[in-house]
Amino acid sequence: MPVIELGRRAKAASRVLASAPTALKDAALLRAADLLLERAPGIGTANEADLAEAAAGGMAAGPLDRLRLSPARLAGMAEGLRTVAALPDPVGEVLDGWKRPNGLLIERVRVPLGVVAIIYENRPNVTSDSAGLCVKAGNAALLRGSGTALRSNLVVAGILRDALGEQGLPEDAVILVDDPSHETAVEVMRLTDHVDCLIPRGGPALIKSIRDNATVPVIIDGDGNCHVYVDESADLDEALTIVVNAKTQRPSVCNAAESLVVHEAVADAFVPRVADVLGGQGVELVGDAAARSRSASIGAAADDDFAREFLDLKMSVAVVADLDAAIAHVNRFGTGHTEAILTRDLDAARRFVSEVDAAAVTVNASTRFTDGAEFGFGAEIGISTQKLHARGPMGLRELTTYKYLVWGDGQVRG
Numbered sequence: 001m002p003v004i005e006l007g008r009r010a011k012a013a014s015r016v017l018a019s020a021p022t023a024l025k026d027a028a029l030l031r032a033a034d035l036l037l038e039r040a041p042g043i044g045t046a047n048e049a050d051l052a053e054a055a056a057g058g059m060a061a062g063p064l065d066r067l068r069l070s071p072a073r074l075a076g077m078a079e080g081l082r083t084v085a086a087l088p089d090p091v092g093e094v095l096d097g098w099k100r101p102n103g104l105l106i107e108r109v110r111v112p113l114g115v116v117a118i119i120y121e122n123r124p125n126v127t128s129d130s131a132g133l134c135v136k137a138g139n140a141a142l143l144r145g146s147g148t149a150l151r152s153n154l155v156v157a158g159i160l161r162d163a164l165g166e167q168g169l170p171e172d173a174v175i176l177v178d179d180p181s182h183e184t185a186v187e188v189m190r191l192t193d194h195v196d197c198l199i200p201r202g203g204p205a206l207i208k209s210i211r212d213n214a215t216v217p218v219i220i221d222g223d224g225n226c227h228v229y230v231d232e233s234a235d236l237d238e239a240l241t242i243v244v245n246a247k248t249q250r251p252s253v254c255n256a257a258e259s260l261v262v263h264e265a266v267a268d269a270f271v272p273r274v275a276d277v278l279g280g281q282g283v284e285l286v287g288d289a290a291a292r293s294r295s296a297s298i299g300a301a302a303d304d305d306f307a308r309e310f311l312d313l314k315m316s317v318a319v320v321a322d323l324d325a326a327i328a329h330v331n332r333f334g335t336g337h338t339e340a341i342l343t344r345d346l347d348a349a350r351r352f353v354s355e356v357d358a359a360a361v362t363v364n365a366s367t368r369f370t371d372g373a374e375f376g377f378g379a380e381i382g383i384s385t386q387k388l389h390a391r392g393p394m395g396l397r398e399l400t401t402y403k404y405l406v407w408g409d410g411q412v413r414g
Contacts, residue, residue, distance in 0.1 A: 007194030
């Protein structure tokens with residue numbers, strides 16, 4: 001079906017969903033959660049076919065992991081939908097209000113965005129997470145996943161459509177574009193009459209294509225070159241645990257740490273220790289001369305390694321002279337996603353969180369916590385690394401805008 005027709009259908013569905021009762025939206029999400037588990041064998045069959053084709057085509061281990069829908073991940077998708085259903089509905093929330101001297105009552109009220117398009121790569125769980133959030137916030141979701149996950153995405157999207165239909169809501173509130181070609185993606189990017197907001201979730205090539213081709217409003221879900229800075233006052237035992245978690249707990253995702261920065265006052269004690277532990281878990285370390293002088297297992301960093309999002313068991317290491325240098329390093333190479341400081345110095349922590357430019361800054365905690373579910377959003381539609389209109393994990397409120405309601409009693413302007 002032509003993409004423009006899919007856009008028309010999504011727009012029509014969005015107008016119905018915008019005024020749908022919360023109870024119906026919640027019931028659809030809860031039913032979708034049940035169906036994900038009831039139909040797990042069929043989802044598994046589709047996903048195994050996607051995995052087999054991707055592996056035969058030479059897909060690397062990291063992307064294969066993102067493509068895989070294990071039973072645990074399916075259970076997580078279902079739980080995410082249930083959590084979103086349990087959250088307060090943002091639609092209709094009165095943000096503020098005031099009365100003018102002429103008697104006009106003005107209110108600012110949350111309303112859905114309309115049609116939210118999501119172009120994403122290789123992660124079929126995004127189909128469920130994104131659609132669930134869009135539906136709860138009263139939006140239609142126009143989904144365009146990658147060809148590598150097409151079978152999985154079709155089954156998951158079909159479940160969401162079935163659940164909507166069972167509650168009398170428009171199935172077209174969730175539409176999956178089943179043509180994974182680049183040309184079709186560009187058509188989605190240019191549906192200016194039908195798409196109100198586009199959220200890309202993918203690598204540099206996708207983001208470049210969006211910047212080159214999109215004519216609809218875009219919220220960039222960008223790279224995650226996340227840093228962990230170990231300050232001179234850090235508890236080094238705690239720091240070791242946090243660094244290992246941030247790098248290895250799930251290295252293929254955007255909130256995994258890619259860069260380690262260490263104050264020179266603790267570098268002699270910490271760098272060899274963390275290098276041994278990370279190396280024992282298969283992490284390749286590359287670093288500057290000061291880092292390499294403290295551990296023979298650290299290789300030389302290439303010119304662009306400090307700016308790279310590896311999404312793999314690889315990490316850059318830099319040793320800096322002081323907090324100023326750490327902040328400068330992070331702001332130079334970071335991508336605005338998540339940065340962490342490990343310290344027992346409150347003043348150092350305050351300076352770091354104030355001066356580092358990122359969507360999320362953590363103190364004495366892993367970067368892996370920058371996540372919609374971990375923030376209490378139920379799920380997320382992406383993590384924005386830009387500043388308008390949303391930043392950081394995007395949940396229900398970030399999928400709304402507002403309108404002004406002006407209540408009068410015959411007033412005219414003189």
